[in-house]
Amino acid sequence: MLKNWPVYRVFKREMLRLARLKSARNLFIIIPLVVFLLLGSIYYKGALREIPVAVYDNDNSTLSRTYIRFLESSPNLKVTHYLSSSDAIENAFVEKDVQGVFYIPKDFHKNILKNVPTQIRIYTNSTNIVFGNLLYKTALQVTQTLSGAIVAKRIAPLGINPNKILGTVLPININTRVLGNPQYNYVYYLLPGLTTVLLQMIIFLAAARAFNLEWKNNTYQELFSLARGSIPTMVLGKYFAYMVYSLGLSGLTFAIIFPIFGIPIYGNIGFLFLLLLLFITVSIIMGFGLSLMVKDEIIALDAAIFYNSPAFVFSGFTFPIWAMPWPNTVYAEIIPYTHFLTAFLKLYQLDTSLNFILPEVLKLLLFLFCGILMIAIGLLINRKSIFLSPKTAAL
Amino acid sequence: MNLRLILTLIIKEAELVIKDHSILLVLFIAPILYFVMMGSTYIKKDEEKVSVGVVDMDLTKSSKSFLNKVNATQKVDITHVYNSLPEAKIGMSKFEIQGIISIPRDFEKKLKKNESSPIGLILNNTKFLSSNDINKAVTLVTMDYALESRQKYFESKGINPTFAEIKANPITTQVNGVYNPTNNYGNFLLPALLVLILHQTLLIGLSESIASDRKKGLMKIGFETSKYNFLTYITGKLGFHLFLYSAYLLFTFLVAFPYFDLPIKGDFLTLIFVSLIFFMATLLYGWFISTFFSSQAVAMEIMAFTSYPVFLVTGITWSISDMPLFLQVISNLLPLKPFFVFIKRHAIMGVDAYLYSHEVIQLLLLLLLGYVAAYLRFRYLQKKSIQMKPMVSGTLDQNGV
Numbered sequence: 001m002l003k004n005w006p007v008y009r010v011f012k013r014e015m016l017r018l019a020r021l022k023s024a025r026n027l028f029i030i031i032p033l034v035v036f037l038l039l040g041s042i043y044y045k046g047a048l049r050e051i052p053v054a055v056y057d058n059d060n061s062t063l064s065r066t067y068i069r070f071l072e073s074s075p076n077l078k079v080t081h082y083l084s085s086s087d088a089i090e091n092a093f094v095e096k097d098v099q100g101v102f103y104i105p106k107d108f109h110k111n112i113l114k115n116v117p118t119q120i121r122i123y124t125n126s127t128n129i130v131f132g133n134l135l136y137k138t139a140l141q142v143t144q145t146l147s148g149a150i151v152a153k154r155i156a157p158l159g160i161n162p163n164k165i166l167g168t169v170l171p172i173n174i175n176t177r178v179l180g181n182p183q184y185n186y187v188y189y190l191l192p193g194l195t196t197v198l199l200q201m202i203i204f205l206a207a208a209r210a211f212n213l214e215w216k217n218n219t220y221q222e223l224f225s226l227a228r229g230s231i232p233t234m235v236l237g238k239y240f241a242y243m244v245y246s247l248g249l250s251g252l253t254f255a256i257i258f259p260i261f262g263i264p265i266y267g268n269i270g271f272l273f274l275l276l277l278l279f280i281t282v283s284i285i286m287g288f289g290l291s292l293m294v295k296d297e298i299i300a301l302d303a304a305i306f307y308n309s310p311a312f313v314f315s316g317f318t319f320p321i322w323a324m325p326w327p328n329t330v331y332a333e334i335i336p337y338t339h340f341l342t343a344f345l346k347l348y349q350l351d352t353s354l355n356f357i358l359p360e361v362l363k364l365l366l367f368l369f370c371g372i373l374m375i376a377i378g379l380l381i382n383r384k385s386i387f388l389s390p391k392t393a394a395l
Numbered sequence: 396m397n398l399r400l401i402l403t404l405i406i407k408e409a410e411l412v413i414k415d416h417s418i419l420l421v422l423f424i425a426p427i428l429y430f431v432m433m434g435s436t437y438i439k440k441d442e443e444k445v446s447v448g449v450v451d452m453d454l455t456k457s458s459k460s461f462l463n464k465v466n467a468t469q470k471v472d473i474t475h476v477y478n479s480l481p482e483a484k485i486g487m488s489k490f491e492i493q494g495i496i497s498i499p500r501d502f503e504k505k506l507k508k509n510e511s512s513p514i515g516l517i518l519n520n521t522k523f524l525s526s527n528d529i530n531k532a533v534t535l536v537t538m539d540y541a542l543e544s545r546q547k548y549f550e551s552k553g554i555n556p557t558f559a560e561i562k563a564n565p566i567t568t569q570v571n572g573v574y575n576p577t578n579n580y581g582n583f584l585l586p587a588l589l590v591l592i593l594h595q596t597l598l599i600g601l602s603e604s605i606a607s608d609r610k611k612g613l614m615k616i617g618f619e620t621s622k623y624n625f626l627t628y629i630t631g632k633l634g635f636h637l638f639l640y641s642a643y644l645l646f647t648f649l650v651a652f653p654y655f656d657l658p659i660k661g662d663f664l665t666l667i668f669v670s671l672i673f674f675m676a677t678l679l680y681g682w683f684i685s686t687f688f689s690s691q692a693v694a695m696e697i698m699a700f701t702s703y704p705v706f707l708v709t710g711i712t713w714s715i716s717d718m719p720l721f722l723q724v725i726s727n728l729l730p731l732k733p734f735f736v737f738i739k740r741h742a743i744m745g746v747d748a749y750l751y752s753h754e755v756i757q758l759l760l761l762l763l764l765g766y767v768a769a770y771l772r773f774r775y776l777q778k779k780s781i782q783m784k785p786m787v788s789g790t791l792d793q794n795g796v
Contacts, residue, residue: 031697038708093573094740121568126582126583127583136578164508164509172540174537175515176530194703301692306420
């Protein structure tokens, strides 16, 4: 009985058509396998450790050596070079390939003993802010620890209650709790974002050729006859086929790529699956709409690439949307990925319940409506190519 | 090399680009549009006023003063006040706020008694930038409190305020973000992003043009026009693209860089010269790879997906030495990697020439590698095209024209 159902027949035909299509094989298998594995491998170490730094110790005293030992004991730093003159500082970043230089001034120890203010200068190579930020944080931590220890030593002989030393030296203690990615792991941070943005791009690009390629290859009549001239049948049949391929791609992402790189999923898998279903549906339907509106498949592809390529930059993942100028925030809003990402992060990293992603779900539903509208516009624009007369269909 | 034939090939390429709407779009509209769209995204260079929620259980002058100090920092904006931690966590789950500062009861009492007062800081670390900025701002404010507390203690022991201040903070730090003093995101990413836009649009446009040539049989005609001279053919075929992207190059360094307030500290002529080597190497690589595509659509699809891996593998965001060996090899085989390093050292850092000479040599070697690869491919395709039946070739000629 299923065999005679037109939707199933279109679905089966589309499954086979996609399997034979070189472009679909590239998009759904080769590109994700290569690109996802490559992207994950870039950040496979997860966190930056042992950033190479140089030290110019112009004091060479017990205290300056203690400071250097503090630096060496930090997991974030690795003292790889000891400079012997201040002239070397300028070119150390390039010549010694270090990301930071610590300069300990002359009479560092003596000045501290004499209560003369002394300053440690730290130069960070901030052409890369990942290193810059980490160095800044570590430098501050190390210096404050040593500074605090010195103050504690100074306070002790003044007759302070030992229980109050900590409260005097460090009156406010921060108990930090990190939600989402407590390991500060770059694979956990970047790979889910990159793979899901590419997921949208792949599905959208594939769907953008769903109908116009039929016209180009003169196979539309066959499709039309198989669907008995019903447009909803055609769309539904194709939709299910694309959904199967897209779910396969999602499976590759979440069941293979994530475990390979040890990416944890904190949230409910069922909720994530539902969100993915909606996101995939939106991408497919919008792609179909484009495919029906633009008869030239290459121009449709251009438009799809044009629309999807900046999705990652505009999603607010690495740079917040609120820091962008308003026209860019508008563009960010008109990309489904922006809303999917917010909902995805809420579910997958913060483990929230479904009601927290309701605003994003509503926005994605709005995109679905836009996709349906695009399909309707496509049907109107290309009605002569879509609604074939019985004679033409028979041919 | 025949200049007349080169010119003929350049004109043919220009005609192909103008007639093909897709290539026209990629080569003429996309670079400018992406420059505007992507560039303007980072025009403010950095984020400010990250939303933070507070739960103040102490509700004293001290707790309010602490929160005011946090709020006065450039990066943090206290936008939500909650009555309890669970309520604040709901706000975070809704992404209304990126962090929560929670001040417990007895905060003021403990401060006055010189006891350590713990405060809670909950960070939403799904996005690193905001999380880091909140953490940094709160840490700096607590450090101010530490200095104040120590100073007060010394003063209470009869030490004069100036001396007490020095005693309270024996070691100060001055962190200088060299080449990007405010350590901002825009200065870090924009130079590389602008180059990437040119690189990717060039590759997509070129691959489309070559795939179109192959499909229509125009490649053989191109070979014939060049009289099977590789240098003539390649100069003619790629000359148009090199010319166009030289214009974009000037636009990038003369208009985009100053507009986005990006420095060019090194010598301008060297910058242009090395950039041209980079584009020539990219064009040869691009031609070589594109000759494997026989469909414009497939060429576009594959090239479009190279943007992220090509950009990230160059080590712009992550240390190359921390990547697996095979990626380090791949990275060093891409002209983009030494070019990014060159741009960083020459334009942004303005270091002496000997400190980027290694990158220039690497680019020249990659240019040579691209040339050899393209030459061998050309000879292979030439051999293949000669082996084709004359009738087929004739048909292709007619269709192609």
